[in-house]
Amino acid sequence: xxxxxxxxxxxxxxxxxxxxxxxxxxxxxxxxxxxxxxxxxxxxxxxxxxxxxxxxxxxxxxxxxxxxxxxxxxxxxxxxxxxxxxxxxxxxxxxxxxxxxxxxxxxxxxxxxxxxxxxxxxxxxxxxxxxxxxxxxxxxxxxxxxxxxxxxxxxxxxxxxxxxxxxxxxxxxxxxxxxxxxxxxxxxxxxxxxxxxxxxxxxxxxxxxxxx
Amino acid sequence: xxxxxxxxxxxxxxxxxxxxxxxxxxxxxxxxxxxxxxxxxxxxxxxxxxxxxxxxxxxxxxxxxxxxxxxxxxxxxxxxxxxxxxxxxxxxxxxxxxxxxxxxxxxxxxxxxxxxxxxxxxxxxxxxxxxxxxxxxxxxxxxxxxxxxxxxxxxxxxxxxxxxxxxxxxxxxxxxxxxxxxxxxxxxxxxxxxxxxxxxxxxxxxxxxxxx
DNA sequence: ACCCATATATTCCATATGGAGTATATGAGT
DNA sequence: ACTCATATACTCCATATGGAATATATGGGT
Numbered sequence: 016x017x018x019x020x021x022x023x024x025x026x027x028x029x030x031x032x033x034x035x036x037x038x039x040x041x042x043x044x045x046x047x048x049x050x051x052x053x054x055x056x057x058x059x060x061x062x063x064x065x066x067x068x069x070x071x072x073x074x075x076x077x078x079x080x081x082x083x084x085x086x087x088x089x090x091x092x093x094x095x096x097x098x099x100x101x102x103x104x105x106x107x108x109x110x111x112x113x114x115x116x117x118x119x120x121x122x123x124x125x126x127x128x129x130x131x132x133x134x135x136x137x138x139x140x141x142x143x144x145x146x147x148x149x150x151x152x153x154x155x156x157x158x159x160x161x162x163x164x165x166x167x168x169x170x171x172x173x174x175x176x177x178x179x180x181x182x183x184x185x186x187x188x189x190x191x192x193x194x195x196x197x198x199x200x201x202x203x204x205x206x207x208x209x210x211x212x213x214x215x216x217x218x219x220x221x222x223x224x225x226x227x
Numbered sequence: 228x229x230x231x232x233x234x235x236x237x238x239x240x241x242x243x244x245x246x247x248x249x250x251x252x253x254x255x256x257x258x259x260x261x262x263x264x265x266x267x268x269x270x271x272x273x274x275x276x277x278x279x280x281x282x283x284x285x286x287x288x289x290x291x292x293x294x295x296x297x298x299x300x301x302x303x304x305x306x307x308x309x310x311x312x313x314x315x316x317x318x319x320x321x322x323x324x325x326x327x328x329x330x331x332x333x334x335x336x337x338x339x340x341x342x343x344x345x346x347x348x349x350x351x352x353x354x355x356x357x358x359x360x361x362x363x364x365x366x367x368x369x370x371x372x373x374x375x376x377x378x379x380x381x382x383x384x385x386x387x388x389x390x391x392x393x394x395x396x397x398x399x400x401x402x403x404x405x406x407x408x409x410x411x412x413x414x415x416x417x418x419x420x421x422x423x424x425x426x427x428x429x430x431x432x433x434x435x436x437x438x439x
Numbered sequence: 440a441c442c443c444a445t446a447t448a449t450t451c452c453a454t455a456t457g458g459a460g461t462a463t464a465t466g467a468g469t
Numbered sequence: 470a471c472t473c474a475t476a477t478a479c480t481c482c483a484t485a486t487g488g489a490a491t492a493t494a495t496g497g498g499t
Contacts, residue, residue, distance in 0.1 A: 115341030129327030188400030
């Protein structure tokens with residue numbers, strides 16, 4: 016069973032979506048896209064760096080979703096290419112947006128990996144780490160709430176900032192879950208053993224009886 | 228201001244942590260690590276593929292955290308290298324685990340990108356997408372709850388499966404948030420405009436009056 | 440007039456990632 | 470006995486990603 020043909024897997028990275036969205040507003044060159052994204056705090060939610068940006072722009076051009084309309088050369092500065100959104104790109108944007116909203120994608124949060132192997136630590140150490148995490152999550156929630164309030168004051172509507180509300184809600188949910196787990200450990204309600212054959216040795220505690 | 232020197236940035240990928248954890252249990256060759264991770268459903272939480280696995284193992288060996296102890300050659304099958312955990316690796320494992328548990332890392336969930344540009348769609352379309360998302364999240368929660376129940380029945384403790392509880396809690400939190408947002412849109416409580424200068428054109432609705 | 444920090448605009452390159460490819464062994468079915 | 474799917478155990482390569490490097494322009498201070 017051989018693979019052949021060019022079935023263009025129709026994958027949209029969040030960055031590609033962002034590019035299409037910016038060009039829907041007005042024609043731009045890549046550097047301006049980056050500046051605009053930063054000005055709008057969009058780089059908090061979408062991974063942004065120059066290598067990937069220019070590469071993604073090239074890809075979108077090859078698909079015919081965006082078109083170069085101008086190669087400006089002000090003075091002797093580096094030449095810049097201004098792109099505009101093609102009709103096909105506008106359709107792609109709508110489709111991509113629908114998919115991102117509809118389909119939950121598998122994500123791999125780092126914290127899950129920490130939890131998976133938490134049993135390697137002594138219960139008291141684990142509880143201590145979780146306590147610190149909850150505090151840091153608290154600080155993040157506060158920070159985002161301030162940013163959100165400030166942007167609302169500048170006249171942006173809830174709709175324009177809905178991803179911030181989502182971020183805050185998710186951070187808060189994790190914070191609550193972490194606090195609850197910490198409490199269960201401290202209270203000894205979470206039995207500190209793994210069961211069946213997984214007889215891993217427990218790693219030594221970071222504080223306390225390390226001498227032997 | 229030049230950069231020089233070799234400041235080994237002490238970065239642990241979740242996969243590296245997983246490798247150290249497996250070797251803490253017993254010596255293994257990389258292929259067996261992959262099989263074991265799959266058998267334990269760890270690949271649901273940690274990105275796993277062969278290219279990265281072998282590459283990461285090499286990196287850990289270069290750091291002196293794991294050591295090759297045997298190069299078996301059964302029959303004429305491909306030679307396999309069995310590794311064991313070094314003392315330095317055991318320490319690295321404890322450190323990495325602590326960091327993962329303590330420090331929230333910046334993640335870039337795809338859904339955030341969808342939300343950021345949701346205002347490009349008609350309110351009714353957006354609500355429809357969110358409704359579908361909530362249903363899919365529901366299905367995922369149910370699936371994970373079944374897997375969790377099955378593994379508990381096999382004798383694994385809560386501690387050994389705590390990452391599943393976390394996953395379920397996070398999916399559930401998102402599901403509730405999505406349902407609430409959907410309701411606000413349907414009820415017209417979420418004002419459908421973005422404010423200030425961001426006058427983006429609204430894309431056409433996927434169903435309904437597309438003729439003009 | 441000159442210096443330097445910052446902004447503008449992109450290119451380049453080393454490394455990371457994902458997945459297909461290679462090669463042999465095993466076991467189930469006909 | 471023979472075939473074929475699957476398991477074992479990597480290796481290779483194309484593409485993606487992140488960030489440094491390059492090169493010029495601008496504006497404020499001395």
